[in-house]
Structures are given as C-alpha cells and as structure tokens.
Amino acid sequence: MAATVSVSKGVFVFKNGAKAASKKSRTKDKRTQSLYCDSLWYKTYKSLWESIETQIQELNNAMFSNILCSLVNFLKNCYKDTVSEIPAAALLTGINMPDHSVQFKTLKKEIKRSITPHVVTLSGEDCHSLKYLVEIMVNQLVKSEQLIDEDSDSDTRQIKKSQCSFTLLQAWYEELYQPPGTANSPKKQKTKHNKNIIVVIIPDFENFAPKVLQDFIQIASSYLNVLPFVFVFGVATSLNAVHRSLPCYVSSRINIQVFHSTPSTVYLNNILENILFSRQCPFHLGGKVFNLFTDIFLFYDLSVSGFIQNFKYAMLEHFCYGNVMALCQRKHIKQIISDFSHDDLENARRLMSFRKLVESESPEARIALLTDDNYFRNVLLREVRKIVxxxxxxxxxxxxxxxxxxxxxxxxxxxxxxxxxxxxxSRNITKSQEYKECFQLLAFQSRDELCNKVKRITDLIVNNSEGLEVGRVITDRLNRFLDNLHNLDQEEDENEVAQEGISELMGRLQLREKLLQMSKQNKPMNKYEKIRSGLLNFLSEQFEIYLQEPTDFHFHEIFFFNDISVQTHIIGSHRAAIHTALNDPHVYLQCPCCEIATDSVILPSMPDISIVYKLHLECGKMINLYDWLQSFLSIVDPQETEDNPKVSPQLQARFTQAVAELEYLGFIKSSKRKTDHVARLTWGG
Amino acid sequence: MMSTLSRLESTLPCRSSQIGQLYNLFGHNEEPFPGSVYISGGPSVGKSIVVSRVLEEVGVKHAVINMIECYTSKILYETILSKLCGLVDTKCENMMDFIDHLQRNRSEIHRSVLIIDKADKLRTMDFNIFPGFLKLKELTGGIHISVIFLSQIILQKFYSKTNIVEPIQITFPQYNKDELLEILTLDIDYARNLIINNAKGGGFEFDVDFYRNYLNVFLSVFYRNCRDLTELRYIARSNFLNYCQPIISKENTISDSLALWRKVAPTLKQALQNLYLRVSTVTLPQSLELPFYAKYLLIAAYLASYNPAKDDKRLFMKYHGKKTKTLRDVKKKSKVSEQLNTVLGPKPFSFDRLLAIFYSIVEDKVGFNNNLLVQVSSLVELQLLSSLSDSSSLDGAKYKCNVNFDFIQTVCKMVGFNIRKYLSDFSHM
Structure with missing residues (x-):
C-alpha cells in the first residue's frame, strides 16, 4: 500500500499503472511475433512488404510534391503584398478522407520545415463550437512554440485551456515578434525580420459546422493586421461546398485560391504500374482476385489505401500457405531450395499445378518426383526459374x-x-476475341500513328530490358521496320500503280460489271500495307511468345495468388454473418452439440437467442408472443409443457431475455397495433 | 474646433450628418457623456470607422470590443477590463464582478467610451448584459462612461418583457450611387499603383476623371445587384486592369472612353456572375469523382426525394398494371411549373425506399454488403445527402437529397442513365 499524506478516506490515483500496462503489451507483441518470425515464408513476406511499403511512400511523396510545391509557394507569397482579405487555399482532394490524411500530414511537415512553425490542423469532430475551436487552435500554437523554447525560456508558464483566447494569442504573437529594438534575448532577434504567418489547416471542410467556421473567419479577419492568418481548406466535393457554407459577408473576408489534387484513379494506376507491376514485386494477384480488388475500388470506395490494404491481406494469405512461398522472390532461389527440408518439399508437392507436372512425366520420373527429394529440388529450381x-x-x-x-x-x-x-x-490474352479485334483495328492505322507507337515500344524495351538478350533482337527488328516505314516516302511516288481509269464512255451495264469485278479482286497491297502487315505479324508473334497465361507454368501458385475465397474476408456482410450466427451457431461455436444437417432443425442445446430467432423465421409479419413462448418451451423442455400448463419462471425469463436481445439486434419491435404481438422487421433469410 | 469637424468630413465622405451627431455627443469637453448610443446600419456603411475616428479626433479614450470574439460573457468582461483599465489576468465571471472592477478603477476609466461592435450577438447571450450595458453609468454609481453599440439590426429587435432604457439612436443609411462613386474614387492610389506595377512598358498616368469614368461604367453594371462597399471595391480593383488593357496595348487612348466601355462591358458582365464568390482563379468545370455505386445511390436518392412514393410502383416495376386515365391526370398534365416536384424541393425518404430504388435502377446484380452501406454514410458526410433522423435509431433512418437537377443530370450522363424517364414530373411529356 503506497502512503499518502492525506488523512481523508478515499481513492487516490498513483500514476504508475499506465506505464506497467504498456510494458506488458509490448512483451505480448514480442510473443506473438515470435510465433512466425523464424519461418522462412514470414521473412520473405516481411522483406517484400517493407520494400513495397517504402516504394509506395516514395511514390506518394513524389505525386503529392507537385501540388505541395504550388501550395507552399502560395503560402510563401500570400503576404508579400498587403492584404485586405485572409488568403485561403482550397485544395480539392476528392472524396476519401483517409487517403488524404497522409497528404495533409506531409503538407504540415513541409510548412513547418520551410515556411513557418505556426501550423495548426483543426478537425471537424473536435470543434463543435467556437469556444473549442479557439481553445484548440491557440493551445496548439502556443504549446508548439513552448516545446521548442523550453530549455531557453525559463518563464514558460502553464496555460490552461480555458484561458486560450484570441487576446492571449495576440499577446503571445506580439511578444514573439516584438520590434528588434526592444527585444532582449539575442536568440529571438534572428526571427524578428519577417513575421511568420499562421497557417490553419482544415482537412475536412464538409465536416465542419458552418456556423463555427463563419464566426472563426470573422474573428480572424478582424485580427488580420496583427496576426497574419492563412487558411488551407481540404474540400472533398467541389468549391460549391465552400460557397454553400459561407454567406457573402463571410466569404468577402477571404480570398480563395483553388488547387486540384490528382484523382484517385490516376493515383491507383500509378501505384500499379510503378510498383506492383514491376520487377521489384514478384508477388502477383491472379485475375479473379485482381478483378475483385479493382471492382471494390471502382464501384464502392475509390480508396487507394483500401486497395493497398486488400493487397497486403492477399499477400499475407498467400505467404502463410507455407515455406514454399519463400521462393516468391527473384534472387537466392537456388540457395533457398537447397535449404528446404523434406516437409517444405512436401509443402510444394501439395500445390495444384504439381499434379499436372506429374501427369505429364514418364512413370519413372513420376516416382522420382514424388519420392526423390534431390531430383524434385532440381525440377523445382528449373520450373521456378522459368517463371522468374x-x-x-x-x-x-x-x-x-x-x-x-x-x-x-x-x-x-x-x-x-x-x-x-x-x-x-486470367486467360491467354493472345487467343482472346478482344485481342483479335484490336489487331484488326491496328491493320487500319495510319503510318504516322504506327511509327509513333513502334518508336515508343522500342524505347520501352530499350529502357526496361537490362541485359535481356531478346530485347536487343526485338528492337533491332523493330528499328528495321521503322527505317522501312521512313524510307517509304521516296519510293511511294514511283511505285504508285496507275489506276485503270474508268472510261467515261461506258454503258451502265458495263460499268456495273466493271465495278463488281473490281470489288471482287483483292486490291494489291501497296508497299506501306505490306510493311504494316509484316510488322503487326511480327509483334503478334512476340506477344504470343511472351504473354502466356501464368497457369501454363508449373508451380505458378508460388507467384500468383488467385484464391477468390478472400472475398468473404475482404467484403464484410454483417447481415449475412448475423443470420448465419443465429441460424447455425455451430459455424462459430464449433461445439459438437449444435451440429445440424439442415437449416430448419432446432436443437434444445442451441443458445436461447438462436432458438427464438429460428422460431421467428417461421412467423408472419406479426408474432404472437404467447405462441412464440409455447413453441420455445416445447423445444427447450418438451416434457414440462405437456404435464404442466404453468410456465416455469426461469424458462420465461430466458425467453424474455432472448426476445429482448432480438429486439436489440433490430429483428423485431414491439407493436402498438395488436396487444401481445411484436412486429417482425426483416424478411427472407 | 470646426477644423476637427471639417477634417473628419473630408476623410470620411458622405457621412457628415452622423459625424455631426457624434461630435455633438462626445466632442464637448465640459459636457457629460450620454449613457448609451445605439448605432444601426447595414454592412459596410462606415459605422465602425466613423465612430472610432471621431473619438480619436476629439481625444476620448475608448475601447472596441468585437462581440463575435466574445462567445462567453466571461471573455466579454475580461476583454473589456483589459482594454479599458489595463487589467490583465483578472477573473471576472458575472456582471456584479464587472461593475465592481470598474468601480475600483474609477479614475482610470473616467470619460471613456466602450464601443461594442456586432452588438446583435448580445441578444443570444445572458439576459442581463444588454440592459446592464445600457445603464452602465447608473450601475457604476456615476462614473463618466458611455457605451456605443454598433449593430446591423434595429433597436426594436432588442425589446423584451423587461423595460429597457432607450439609448440615443443614430442610423447609418446605405450609400447611394453618387456616394458610392465618391468613396470608390478615394481608391485611386491603389489603381495607380496597380497600373505602375502591372503594365509592362505601357504604364501611363491618369487623372481622377479617368478613374471616375471607369467607376461610372463599373457601377452602371453592378449597382443594381450589389450595394456592399467592400464587395464593390474588391471587384472594382480586380477589373480595373481589364479596363486599361486597350490603353496599355496602345489600341485606344485615355480619352476614348466610349471604346473602352464597349471593350470592358463583356468582362464586367462575366464578373457579375462571380459576385460574392471571391475565387481568384477560373475554376475548371467541376467534376466530382464518386465510385460507381455511389453515383447510382445518389441518383436513387434524388429519385426518392423528388418522386411521390405512390408513383414508385408505376415507375420502377415492370408489370404495374394499366393505369386508367382520370380527369385528375389530365389536369395534372397542365401543371404549372411551381407545382413540379423538382421545383418544390426534396422530400424525406426512408432508407429502405432508397435501397429498393437503387436495386431497381442498377442493371447488374449488386451484392448487399458493408461497402455499399458505407457509401450512404459517406454521401451524408459529403453533404450530398442529409440525414434527418438522429443517429441512435437503427431502423427507419430518413434522408434527404441535397443536390439539384443540373448536378444529378451530369452524374447521370457519366453513368449513362436517363433520369427523365424515372421522374414523375417528366412522365407525361
């Protein structure tokens, strides 16, 4: 028992409990980590995910840097001239706040680094009233400064939250930037020359109570000559939202500059093309799963961070299959395979595509594959290298x-x-109908377009095939095609085939015959057309070689994750989940007593709520409570009801509680239309 | 003595009668101050500047309190004390403490004036503040202190059951066209700077008449729509360069005012569209990116809001039976536009109805899952829908659609959906 100086009886708080708890949780973390951290697949997963994460981070920064630059420039220059309105930047972010919180954090960091230490972020949830808003803002501004000055300033007095007002802010700001003549500490003198602006970031403009914001802007504008404010609004929908929530006497106090951020579809494409579809990422999503994820993105939420989380989940699911997934990388494959234990190899033998491999082999090889580990190691290495x-x-x-x-x-x-x-x-693209259509369309392309495209393709191959022999061969061929296309200019005129003129003096019948004849006979291809068809044939051949279906390869499961069952984990469906839980509790409880063959069976061993739920499924719109109770009793206690018309209080209490629980879940509600009846609220099931 | 008055009148044009009144009240050293003065007038008619300038000129100590800042009475009292008496870090919770503090600093505040700006806020604060300030002289026991209220509403709005002492009232009327012209002409220095800074190589000197000409042209377009001085000044400043552009590019001379007028008129008409918006760049045609199903949910919400529920069966079901034409239907066809649902504004609808309409207008099968439901709440968050029931009730949530017909039409165009087919307003066409 710790001692206190107090003589009164009571409960006293000793402030060491929290620390102990956090320590505990940390050790717990370590324990859960140690479960997998030795396994081979986990190491591979971890290194891969970390590299992807850092790449995404870099890409994020690079993409946001553009808009960041212009924003920062705006903030830097907004007080160059004297202003009569508060400068404000409206950043049109697009819907999906979670995606943008990172951007605003970066913005804040960047402003702190290069412009001013006085930055505040205000979120709509915290600022219900003007009082809270001002308190939070002033507190953040004054506190942040104190943290920096803590060692130098001896008189950092504690400021209570209720004291925070604009007067305090003004006093604080004037003290910070008093004219150099009266300044006493040498350290402060450096910052004197230019007053730093105060940036207020409001990331979720739509969530902000308009009244609060109006008042705040009016106050800020009345202090404009003392406190140089700048606002940054994150607007999710459109600029209309700003005008809708600010009346003209408020909006005349601010001067809005609009900035557009990249739409999230472009953002996703960038991430996909630069990170996930690159040689750095050996893990691939199969067609079904990939379509699922992009559909979620396009149809439901447009959230890139959601997409990345889904991707991560798929990776986890993929790697925890077993140690054989450690092969999902580009290097060290030989090393890893030679380190594989017998169990790991068994793990590999359980892959679906291994069966196909076995079936295609001769009987002796089959036995060797299944029994001889060293032989299997070699085969595995060969096949995996093919995929790599x-x-x-x-x-x-x-x-x-x-x-x-x-x-x-x-x-x-x-x-x-x-x-x-x-x-x-998901399928062999070169055999698909769309692919054929595309090549038919390509056969009508003009020379300029085609040249341009071929040029871009050669550039792409040159830039991306480091050390690949095939790359050079293909580019050589393509360059030759290009040369031919360019040289065509001079030759074309000479080779122009003189058209057989249709002589003017011809009978109508003759003319018709002639035209018919002309349409039947294939026009001889001119030189360009010949080159074009040659070029397209060549390209098509290349595509057929390199764009094979992944399932053609043995052990493709190591690199491609195509298990659509993740769908149930990715897309939540709470209603179905509740229904299953209540209708068939065995799914979740896994107890032997509740196992049922068909949905309609009701066992007395099930939880009460589940019995009541199953009974209510059989009812119509209105449920008679007494009948319901009787059927409940007949299941829970069959003998009792037959002998004794009086209901035991325990059973009735159990029933009442179960009904109350159902009402709480929203399946029924009490009804005033009929006495002793409840109304059913859900249908089907 | 008259020189102060004339000096004031020259710096603050068009307000001579008000300046005279104020001067009479506060300008004479030997006279006692009035207890309270109530000044009313619309936005930007010069209330604050006139009052503070007059008091400065006659050398009366005064403090300006902005009521928006004083969201609690505590802050109000403490701000007054710190500004008027120089008391920092005093605690003052109520009127009694406040009076007490004032009495202790009696000598400090002798012959001073308290100016309460945006006094309309007082109506929503504690009941005793406004009457208390009206009688401040009496309550403090005869300290020579006066209170000036600046407000946009008339005094009658403050009347309540308890009688209040009638303060002296001064009204600031709106400026008329000539007065606006005169005041805007004072902005000529800014305009000159603008020309010198922005006209590369083509800078020129101009006199007051040239600027007045411009303002005449400018006011002829804007006066009908806007009398707000600050707004007019803002637009006048931002369009002056356009007006001078032909001179800078040496197409016209300064004296050629008619040609200048003809050239700038379209620009001004364009600027009229952006009145009060204060957007410095021309915004791109707005394109709101929404997920596919969210777009359909929004369309469904619009349909639910602007169609009566009894028409749902006819609009969304395949076999809804034949409808016999009655006389009422025929009459309905000749509806005047005021009775159209799309004009009348959105009606609330239940969540179930929204989903039912959503599923009937979306062609492919959509899974009913959490991602879909989250879309509804994110639409509410974006203020495209508004929730009418409180969040605690689980079933029967009601919503309203906040977007207008033009907006929903652009959304429909994006997904290729013909909304007119499903609106009962258009069904007879």
Missing amino acids: AYLPNLHLFLRCLHVLVGDLPKAPLGKQVRELYACAV
Missing part, C-alpha cells in the same frame, strides 16, 4: 501491348494497363 524469367517479360510486353492498343477506338482491351493485366493473367 517469364515475369519481367510479361510486364514489359503488357506495356508494349498497351502502347499499341490503348488508344484504339472503343478500346476493346481497355485503356489502362491494369485492364490488360487482368485479362492477361
């Missing part, structure tokens, strides 16, 4: 194909690389 060689080519040629077909009319294969990818990993 295939993957970069897949991406490269997908991009080439994208260049070729992305801008075709109606874009049969889609306009984005991701659409091509989804097609290529």
